Amino acid sequence: MVSRIGKEIELSPVELGSQTAKKVEINLASGTPDPRVMPLKEIKEAYEQVIDEYGSKVLFYPGAGGQEELIKEIKNIVLPSLDLSAKESEIVVTSGAQHAMELLAKYFLENDTIAVENPTFVETFTPLKLRSNVIVPISLDSNGINVDELEMLLKIVKIKLLYVIPNCHNPAGVNLCEERRKKLVELASKYDFYILEDDPYKPIAGSTPKPIKYFDKEGRVIYISSFSKIIAPGLRIGFVIAREDISQKLALLEQMDFSTSTINQYVVDRLIRKGIVTSRMKSLSEHYRKKMSILADSLQDEGFKDFNPPKCGFFLLLDLKKDSWKVFLEAVKLGLSFVPAKPFFLRGGETMARLSISVATEEQIVEGVKRLKKAWLNS
Incomplete structure (x- = not known):
C-alpha cells in the first residue's frame, strides 16, 4: 500500500x-x-541582532524562493568569491544542498535516464535515483569524472541529467580538472542534457578550478551550494543558481513545504554582511x-x-x-x-x-x- x-x-x-x-x-x-x-559566538550575536532589528518579521512564513535580503548578499558577496555571477531572479534559497537536490529531482525527473559519477555521494544521489528509471555510472579518477567514457555513453544513450561533485569529491576527495569542466559543458550542449553541479565544499576548498557553471553560456548547468560547511549545517541554508525559467519553478516547489527557516535566512544574511563567510x-x-x-x-x-x-x-x-x-x-x-x-x-x-x-x-x-x-x- x-x-x-x-x-x-x-x-x-x-x-x-x-x-x-x-x-x-x-x-x-x-x-x-x-x-x-x-x-558560535558570531551566530549567537546574529540571532540577537536580527531579532532586535526586525522583530517578529524574522518569524513570519518564508517567501517563495528565499528572502530578498539574503539573495542580494549571495549575489553581491558570495558568488564573486566563488568565481560566479547571476541575476537575483536566478537564485533560489533552499534548506541546504540536500533540499535543493530534492527540488531539482521533482522538477526534472519522471522515470528518466541519468548519469552519475562512480562513486557518488549516496545521500544527495538518492532523490535522483528514486525518480529515475535508468542510472548510468561513469568512472572517476584523480582528475574527476572520465569525460571520454561519458562521451562514448552519450553516443548510444540519451540522458536528461548528469550529476557531478566537482570539488573535494564526496567520497573520493578529488577535484575535477578545468579541461574536463569545459568538456562537460560542450557535451551538455551537443547531446542536450543538464548538469547538476553539487559544490558545497568550494568555500572551504582553497584554490580550485572555476566552477562548471562559469563556462556555461546556455543555462545547461544548475549550480548547487550551501553554507553548511563554511558556517554550520544545522542552519539548513543553501542555494541554487539556475536559468530563470528553471529558478522560478524551483521557487514554487520550495514554497510548497515552507522548510527554509525565515530567521536562519536573516542570520546567514547578517553573517555574510559582517564578512564572516x-x-x-x-x-x-x-x-x-x-x-x-x-x-x-x-x-x-x-x-x-x-x-x-x-x-x-x-x-x-x-x-x-x-x-x-x-x-x-x-x-x-x-x-x-x-x-x-x-x-x-x-x-x-x-x-x-x-x-x-x-x-x-x-x-x-x-x-x-x-x-x-x-x-x-x-x-
Whole structure:
C-alpha cells in the first residue's frame, strides 16, 4: 500500500556510520564540519541582532524562493568569491544542498535516464535515483569524472541529467580538472542534457578550478551550494543558481513545504554582511588541509597506500583490499567508526572505505588509523 519510493528508500550508510559514531571514541565517519571551528559566538550575536532589528518579521512564513535580503548578499558577496555571477531572479534559497537536490529531482525527473559519477555521494544521489528509471555510472579518477567514457555513453544513450561533485569529491576527495569542466559543458550542449553541479565544499576548498557553471553560456548547468560547511549545517541554508525559467519553478516547489527557516535566512544574511563567510574561507581550507595531511601520513605509516591523495574537503576513499563491512564491524569493537563505501558505488566498491577528518581531532585521527589497522588484521 505504499509507493515505489516508499518501498525503495532505505537507511543510508552515512546515517548508519553517524549513528555508530555516537557510540564509539573515534569518529572518522561524520561529514559534519569540525565543531571546534564553528562560529558560535558570531551566530549567537546574529540571532540577537536580527531579532532586535526586525522583530517578529524574522518569524513570519518564508517567501517563495528565499528572502530578498539574503539573495542580494549571495549575489553581491558570495558568488564573486566563488568565481560566479547571476541575476537575483536566478537564485533560489533552499534548506541546504540536500533540499535543493530534492527540488531539482521533482522538477526534472519522471522515470528518466541519468548519469552519475562512480562513486557518488549516496545521500544527495538518492532523490535522483528514486525518480529515475535508468542510472548510468561513469568512472572517476584523480582528475574527476572520465569525460571520454561519458562521451562514448552519450553516443548510444540519451540522458536528461548528469550529476557531478566537482570539488573535494564526496567520497573520493578529488577535484575535477578545468579541461574536463569545459568538456562537460560542450557535451551538455551537443547531446542536450543538464548538469547538476553539487559544490558545497568550494568555500572551504582553497584554490580550485572555476566552477562548471562559469563556462556555461546556455543555462545547461544548475549550480548547487550551501553554507553548511563554511558556517554550520544545522542552519539548513543553501542555494541554487539556475536559468530563470528553471529558478522560478524551483521557487514554487520550495514554497510548497515552507522548510527554509525565515530567521536562519536573516542570520546567514547578517553573517555574510559582517564578512564572516568570506573571512573564514582561507582559514578553514588550511585547517582541513592540515588534518587531511595527518590522515594521509598516518595511513602510509600503517601500510595503507591504496588511495588518491585528497585535494581538499573532509573525505578520503581508501581501498582496504578486503570486505570493508567486515573491517567496519571489527573497528566498532575497537571504538572506531568509518563509512563502508559500497553504497556510494553503482558498480564495485565492496572493499572501499570512506574516512572523514572533519570531527576527529588530530590526535584522534592518528589513533583512529592505528585502530583501523588492528580491525583490518582482525577481519
